[in-house]
Amino acid sequence: MEIGAEEPRVFEVEPLDGESLSHFLGRFRRENYLTSSQLGKLTGLGAVVSRWEKFYFNPFPTRQELEALASVVRVNADRLADTLLPKGVTMKPRPIRLCAACYAEVPCHRIEWQYKDKMKCDRHNLRLLTKCTNCETPFPIPADWVQGECPYCFLPFATMAKRQKHG
Known part of the structure; x- marks a missing residue:
């Protein structure tokens, strides 16, 4: 048997619908x-x-x-x-945007929130957030969203929906 011939063991993770x-x-x-x-x-x-x-x-x-x-x-x-932009759509990499109401339903960052012309959530008719509603810290990149909360004041993203304004 060859040493190192085995493929590394990987814990599989499936992308969620609409996830970035x-x-x-x-x-x-x-x-x-x-x-x-x-x-x-x-x-x-x-x-x-x-x-x-x-x-x-x-x-x-x-x-x-x-x-x-x-x-x-x-x-x-x-x-x-599917986790990328559709053809013909442009995006804004900053600020990172979030619909807290969507996040409360399915805790993931959706690629559509970063579309250049997207300012509100079509599903909830709420303006997308660009910073914590408590401490006003801009959201980090979604790859760093470990707990689904503000990394500075620890307010859960899902609870920020209460302070989202209607679009």
Whole structure:
């Protein structure tokens, strides 16, 4: 038997409907005890993984890059493509936006919140938040959303819905 011939054991994580790539990568990394740079090495993509977590998609991920990521995270490349922007849609990587009412229903960051022209949640008719409603700290990148709360005052994202204004 060859030493090191086995494939590394991976805890599989499925992307949620509408979830952003940044949020998915953060969940996958935490489940598998990986840093961004370690995942970059495993995929052969290097620092590109870290750029994607920050919503820097210029140049846009190629099919080959998605296939490389898919082989490590064990998710179909087409499913990973769903975590990105649709063709013809532009996005704003900052500020990170959130609909706390949506987050209360399904705790994940949705890619549509970062669309350039998206200022409100169509589902709840609420303006998207760009900072904590308690301490006004801007939201970190979704890959870093470990507990679903403000990293400074620890207010849960789901409870911020009470202070969201109607769109």
